[in-house]
Amino acid sequence: MSGTDALPIRRSNRTVELLVPALLGGLILAYFALPFVAFLSRTGAANITAGLSTPETQHAIRNSLITAPIATAISTVLGVPLAYVLARRSFPGKRLVEGLVVLPLIVPPVVGGAMIITAVGRFTPIGAAAAAVGVPLTDSLLGVVLAQTFVAAPFVIITARAGFGAIDERLEQASRSLGYGPLATFRNVSLPLAHGAILAGIVLTFARAIGEFGATMMVAYNPRTMPTRIWVDFIAGGIDAIVPLALTLLAITLVVLAAVQRLARVPTVIDR
Known part of the structure; x- marks a missing residue:
């Protein structure tokens, strides 16, 4: 043959x-x-426009669109440098640090929220001191940001670490040999080469933050975000009552998915 x-x-x-x-x-x-x-x-049975026009729904959308970008920015500014250190250095306690990064992904969000309350709740030294100066860390937009950051930050750290780890260290060494310092090399070489993974991590962090419910419910049930508003509406009116806001959150999620597929290496994995 x-x-x-x-x-x-x-x-x-x-x-x-x-x-x-x-x-x-x-x-x-x-x-x-x-x-x-x-x-x-079920969308045909729900009045989408009327549902989204209520003050409660609009406040929830506004709160989510305020807090999620802030939580994402905090996660990025603090998490990307940590990701670089984890990708490039070995040091005593590194496994402990890696475990702390992964821990919020493993802990149930409600438990994570309870842990945040025990650390910064109004009856703790930190929480009481913050409340005394008019900056409550729970039942406030700041509390929402704290909850969102806790559960979402690991995404940008883990993804950015993978991006930095894929860079050939000889490129960074070449930059150093040309007289550039560590910060200049990080800014001009490492960040541009890992930007796809970092951007994907940022987008995933935003998606996780804006959809966070469990930890947010524990730390800051008020003011409402979209997920907590959906829960309240579901208890009061069932599935049909939550369709408008749920569709809004779903639309944001689909935009996030499209962004991830464009910015990161995720499409190569999916296409295979």
């Missing part, structure tokens, strides 16, 4: 080998898609 004749046979065998994995993967994809289809099918 010639090589040309054997090629269709190999392709056929490969198709058979992939059939079972494809069927199993199709089941989980169907499970992912079903809730979206079922939820979107």
Whole structure:
């Protein structure tokens, strides 16, 4: 049998080998898609415009659009340098630091919120001191930012670390050999080369922050954000009551997904 004749046979065998994995993967994809289809099918029964025009809903949207970018900015400014250190240096206690970075991803958000309260709640020394000067750390927009930062910051740290780790260190060494200091090398070499991963981490951090519910509910149930407002509306009026705000949050999520696919290496993973 010639090589040309054997090629269709190999392709056929490969198709058979992939059939079972494809069927199993199709089941989980169907499970992912079903809730979206079922939820979107209810939009016709809800008055979207009226739902979004209520003062409570508008305040929730405003609060989320204020706090999530702030939490993302804090996570980026503090997290990217940490990511670089973790990618480039070995030091005593590094595993402990890595564990602390991952911990907020593992701890249930409600438990994370309880932990934040024990650290900065109004009856703690830090919380009492902040409240005494008129800056309450709980039940305030600042409390929302604290909760969002706690649960979302690991995304930018982990993603940026992967980006820095993929850079050839010889490029940074070449910059240093030309007389540039550590900060100049970081700004002119490391950041530009890792910008795709960093931007993806920033976008993912924003998505996690704006959708955060558990920790936010514990630390700052008031003022409402979109997730906490959705919960209140669901308790009061069921599924139809939350459709307008839920669609708004879903739209933001879809924009985030599109941004991740454009900015990061995620598309190469998905396409495979």
